[in-house]
Amino acid sequence: MRLSKYYVPTLKEDPADAEVVSHKLLMRAGMIRKLTSGIYNYLPLGLRSINKVAKIVREEMDRAGAMEVLLPTVQPADLWKETGRWEYYGKELLRFKDRHDRDYCLGPTHEEVITDLVRGEIKSYKQLPVNLYQVQTKFRDEIRPRFGLMRGREFIMKDAYSFDKDEEGAEKSYFDMFEAYKAAFSRIGLRFKPVQADSGAIGGDFSHEFMVLADTGEDTIASCRSCEFGANLEKAKVAVPDGPDMTGAGCPAMEDVATPGAHTVEEVCDFLSITPDKLIKTLLFVVDGKPVAGLVRGDRELNDIKLRNLVGGNEIEFADEALVGKLTNAPIGFAGPAGLDKDVPVYADSELKLATDWVAGANKGDTHVTHLSLGRDCAVAEYADLRVIEPTDPCPECGGAIEFTKGIEVGHVFKLGLKYSEKMEATFLDENGKTRPMVMGCYGIGVSRIVASAIEQNYDENGCIFPPSIAPFEVCLISLGGKDQDVADKAEELYAEIMKMGVDAAFDDRKERPGVKFAEADLIGYPMQLVLGGKGLKSGIIEAKDRKTGEKIELPLDGFAEAFASWRKQIWNNWGLSID
Amino acid sequence: MRLSKYYVPTLKEDPADAEVVSHKLLMRAGMIRKLTSGIYNYLPLGLRSINKVAKIVREEMDRAGAMEVLLPTVQPADLWKETGRWEYYGKELLRFKDRHDRDYCLGPTHEEVITDLVRGEIKSYKQLPVNLYQVQTKFRDEIRPRFGLMRGREFIMKDAYSFDKDEEGAEKSYFDMFEAYKAAFSRIGLRFKPVQADSGAIGGDFSHEFMVLADTGEDTIASCRSCEFGANLEKAKVAVPDGPDMTGAGCPAMEDVATPGAHTVEEVCDFLSITPDKLIKTLLFVVDGKPVAGLVRGDRELNDIKLRNLVGGNEIEFADEALVGKLTNAPIGFAGPAGLDKDVPVYADSELKLATDWVAGANKGDTHVTHLSLGRDCAVAEYADLRVIEPTDPCPECGGAIEFTKGIEVGHVFKLGLKYSEKMEATFLDENGKTRPMVMGCYGIGVSRIVASAIEQNYDENGCIFPPSIAPFEVCLISLGGKDQDVADKAEELYAEIMKMGVDAAFDDRKERPGVKFAEADLIGYPMQLVLGGKGLKSGIIEAKDRKTGEKIELPLDGFAEAFASWRKQIWNNWGLSID
Incomplete structure (x- = not known):
């Protein structure tokens, strides 16, 4: 593509509303433009990258x-x-409503539509399994769209839905997709990790997220330095440390102690001169409309998703001030397991089994209790893994050391089970003529988000650094002849040669200063740059720059095709990729 | 693609709500499914055809x-x-409104969005021309969606928008698109005709529609048997016949005549024993809120688009009964040019210049006038071409014979001029540093509709007949071995060979009866069928059927690749196509 005739409106300055690097660079490189909050136009270069991602995924x-x-x-x-x-x-x-006042929505996902489609057509186990996918524009009316393509309202997604006759088939479909996702992300050239994820909200049995690893990621992943374990923080199990079970164990009699104005763990510990691991933090939630209490040690964080799943609910939120007042007869900050409203079930983190003689809220204003024994002084409905994993925790699978990394979710696979097929009566006749619901899975890839996450993972102060697999163009040929017709002619010849090789090339044939051309090539992040100037032409060489490493080499004009092909192969290999 | 593993839910019966053949066959061939009124799921086969159309258009x-x-x-x-x-x-x-109560719409077209995009970026004549296109899902909330993909609410369209610095550039952009459309429709393999079209509603200077010729088309095209002239009925000019100008010419004095109960042209002519060409039909309209009268001869039909354009309005509709009563002091059926409310301008078809002594409504109940002379008895604001062309009219360009054919609009090109750029201030600095609005054009192709129109143009009692360029698969290889492993093996071998040739093939490897396989291959309309059975294998031949003509030939298994390639070329050529 000749850049002299191509629509690439680059910007010199970062846009004012761009907070993250991919948003800034996609705007500056002329790849996207904002239409309105969370809704973007994809310009020619941006669409090329998106299409390359989509092609690999397809x-x-x-x-x-x-x-x-x-x-x-x-x-x-x-x-x-x-x-x-x-x-x-x-x-x-x-x-919204249409002109006939009928209710509709803009599809944020397609479980309902696809289940409706197959329930009309698939009648026998002989027609299963079926896996249908699409690459499509979705809409989610995010309350606070942000970060450009990272969290937009309108975005491009690949979503797939599998239908199987039994659990075994459904698991195969799930892991086939799991492998296909690994293959796709590998070919895209991103450093990624599949991690265990919670499947509560969409429903279903189990699920993995595919995370692109980037320091700027919004999600935190706990992964093991020794084994394959990886999970997002919502999901990551915590290994229960060994130790004698102290549930119901005695200690001095529980007594109230005045803690005027001390609401937070820190304030109470300061006031009582204890460390936070001696204190029980009591958090009150509402799960599907019913109050529930969760206990963790004072130095831990409660994982509300684990609590919601333990209770078996759909929605969890903090109890508001009025409810806390009603359940504890106290302002926020003084809830405790002993003396709490009797209708509130209390769930405790497993770790709390291992000690006794706790400090906790007294369910009275400005008061805590000391010498609390769980089991002796209050009832616990269940002990379970309820806390958020910490970097100092051992791996829950092998006991090895855990590390926390930041990631961007670009894919998600769910084993849905029967959730949709039962409700929508998507059934089939099995081998014995019995009507059974199909076992479903669903699988998403954020196609437009991948382009943004590729930048979050690969950029420098000069701009984007695209993997060759999804760069808008693999290579940019920069002609620096100025008014030198010989250079212009030779550049034309090289461009024709590169195109003939089937390589996706941008040709900077514009009448711009060399500095402008170099800066824009770096900004857009073509993985390879080829620079031809007057000197090079005289010496019979063209300068080749690897955008990722900045390394420059000289390719001979004589025998260019072969030398370029070999260098190109090396560039792909350095990205861990092979040329298709 | 192996049909044993492919999702093609064919139907034996026509769906109850399908009125036109393309709708019936797209449903029966398992290419689309209805989600809700005017909104369809594209199944794998249907999407393949759509993608092939889109690829050619791109x-x-x-x-x-x-x-x-x-x-x-x-x-x-x-x-x-x-x-x-x-x-x-x-x-x-x-x-509709989003969660923050802001107003939005679903894009039925993108003039506003694209103009907004470029006005932020293009500042100089040096950046022009620019032509941007997309292939995208559009939504139009049709009051009565019907005919499957022919008139849906959600559909796939290619739309392009050009921006030029002057009229000359804009005309070049327009005709470049015109030629690109001709090239695309030719490659798709449809019989089509570009015709002159009205550009009133969207605004702009001139416009052409691309019509796929099909007896089932909703639109009527007037075209010349001798020259290139073609126009849709809205637009088609009518040649004014020669003859002396009788405007204002005398005749016996105008007089009222009672015509009790005679409202229609036919009733009045019967009552007065005259032919309709002696009568003036007076039609009252409201154009952008103002009443207007249009006159045509009793045997002609008034073209309201021509009247609207003559008046220079945006919206035209018939005056309602109350307004007719107010303007004519009579019920509907007795309006006439003489004695009409003085504020209503009267426009007359050119043909009315050529005669005098007319019969017309008297603007009194149950009364007409005779001996009316236009000019003498009433004022005419303007004579102009106001009627709908008829098959008996001569060609307005060469005088040759006209024919009427039915067509389906699949493309539309508009020269928009300054309509959007002026309102949205999409300006640039010209060579002299002067700010000027960009000159625009817009160009649409109904991508999903093309698939339906291809069927409307090519089908028979057995099903679709797809041009090889946009068939879901070019060829279907039907294996008829039953339990004969030799046939199955040979079929596998042939399928591998065809795939190796880069030909897009469906392989019917299902365990179905031959009759079912033949019927489905005909229904889906693969342009080529290859049939391998036990007998064929023994005699070393494979039967090859041209779906369009039904013609069957035998291809040798020995040297199959060459024989098939040659037959395939012939099939494409018979469609007027060459293999890419």
Whole structure:
């Protein structure tokens, strides 16, 4: 593509509203433009990258036996009412009425539509399994869209849905997709890690997220330095340390102690001159409308997703001040397990079994209790893993050392089980003529987000550094002849030669200063730059720059094709990629 | 693709709600499924055809120098308010609010968004021309969606927008697109005709529609048997017949005649024993809120688009009964040019100049006038071409014979001029440093509709007949071995060979009866069928069937690749196509 005739409106300055590097650079490199909050135009360069991501994803889906379809953006409310999500989905589901006053929504996901599609067609186990996927524009009305393509409202997603006749088939479908995702992300050239994830909200049995590792990621991943274990913080199990069970063990009699104005763990510990691991933190939640208490040690953080899953609920939120007052007869900050409203079940983190003689809130204003024994002084409904893993915890699978890294979720696979097929009656006749619900899975990849996350993982002060697999163009040929017709002619010749090799090339044939051309090539982040100037032409060489390492070498003009092909192969290999 | 593992839910019966053949066959061939009124799921086979159409269209757009972008589905109301279309667009524009109560719409077209995009970036004549296109899902909330993909609410469109510095550039951009459209429709393999079209509603200077010729088309095209002239009925000029100008010419004095109960042309002519060509039909309209009268001869039909354009308005509709009563002091059926409310301008078809002594409504109940002389008895604001062309009219360009054919609009090119750029202040600095609005054009192709129109143009009682360029698969290899392993093995071998040739093949390896396989291959409409059975294998031949003509030939298994390649070339040629 000749840049003299291409629409690449680069910007010199970072846009004012861009907070993260991918947003800044996508804007500056002329790849996207904002239309309105969380909604972007994809310009030619940006769309090229997106299409390359989509192509790789499609190839891996096809290879795994999934079949491409395209489902509508506008979905009727009726289907969402069948699964109950019309009510539960929240405001991210943009609802509206058509001219005939019928209810619709903009599809944020397609479980309902796809289940409706197959329930009309698949009648026998002989037609299963089926895996259908699409690459499609989704809409989620985020309350605070931000970070450009990282958290937009309208975005491009690949979503796939599998239907199987039994659990075994569904697990195979799940792991086929798992492998296809690994293959796709590997071919895209990103450093990534699949981690265990919670599947509570969408429902289903188990799930993994695929995380692109980047310091700027919004998510934190706990992974093991020794084994394969990796999980997001919501999901990561915590190994229960060994030790004698002190549940119900005695200690001096519990007594109230005045702690005027001491609400927080820190304030109470200061006041009583104890360390936080001697204190029980009592947190009150509402799960699906019912109050629940969760206990963790004072130096730990409670994982509300674990508590919600333990209770078996859909929605969890903190109890508000009024409810806390009602349940504890005290302001916020003085809740404790002993003397709490009797209808509130108390769940305690497993670790709390291992000690006694606790400090906790007294359910009275400005008062705590000391010498609390769980089991003796209050009832605990269940001990379970309820806390957020910490970097000092051992790996819950092998006991090795844990490390925390930041990641960006670019893919998510769910084993859904029967959640949608039962509600929507997507059934089939099995080998024995018995009607059974299909066992489902769903699988998403954030296609437009991948382009942003590739930048979050690979950039420097000069701009983007794209992997060759998804760069808008693999190589930029920069002609520096100025008015030197010989250089211009030779550059044309080289461009033709590169195109003939089937390489995706941008040709900077513009009448711009060399500095402008270099800066823009760096900004856009073509993995390879080829520079031809007057001197080079005289000496029979073209300068080749690896954008990632900055390393420059000279390729001979005589025998260029071969030398370029070999250098190109090396560049791909340095990214851990092979040329298709 | 192995049909044993492919999702093709064919139907034996026509769906009850399908009125046109493409709708029936797309459903029956398992290519689409209805989600809800006017909104369809594209199944694997249907999506393949759509993608092939889109690929050809993209290639021709790229060749013409247009650049692909992707613009959002959800558009903010503010932009539509700038052009005034937020109010004027009507209910096809689906409007809604987001969670923050801001107004949005689902994009039925993208003039506003694209103009907003470039006005922020293009500042100099040096950056022009620019032509940006996208292949995107559009939404129009049709009052009565029907005919499957022919008139859906959600559909796939290619839309392009050109920006030029002057009229000359804009015309070049227009005709570049015109040629690109011709190239694309030719490569798709459809019989089509570009016709002159009205550009009133979207605004702009001139416009052509690309019509796929099909008896089932909703549109009527007037075209010349001798020259290149073609126009849709809205637009088609009518040649004014020669003859002396009788405007204001005398005749016996005008007099009232009672015509009790005679409202229609037919009733009045019967009552007065005259032929309709002696009568003036007076039609009352409201154009942008103001009443207007249009006159045509009793045997002609008034073209309201021509009248609207003559008046220079945006919206035209019939005057309602109350207004007719007010303007004529009579019920509907007795309006006439003489004695009409003086504030209503009267426009007459040119043909009315050529005669005098007319019969017309008297603007009194149950009364007409005879001996009316236009000019003598009433004022005519302007004579102009106001009627709908008829098959008996001569060609307005060469005088040759006209024929009427039915067509389906699949493309539309508009020279928009300054309509959007002026309202949205999309300006640039010209060579003299003067600020000027960009000159725009817009160009649409109905990508999903093309698949339906290909079927409307090519089908028989057994199913679809796809051109090889856009068939879901070019060829279907039908294995008829039953339990004969030799046939199955040979079929596998042939399938591998065809795939190796880079030909897009479906392989019917299912355990189905031959009759089922033949019927489905015909229904889906693969242009080529290859049938291998036990007998064929023994005699060393494979039967090859041309779906279009039904012609069957035998290809040798020995030297199959060459024989198949040659037959395939012939099939493409018979469609007027060459293999890419």
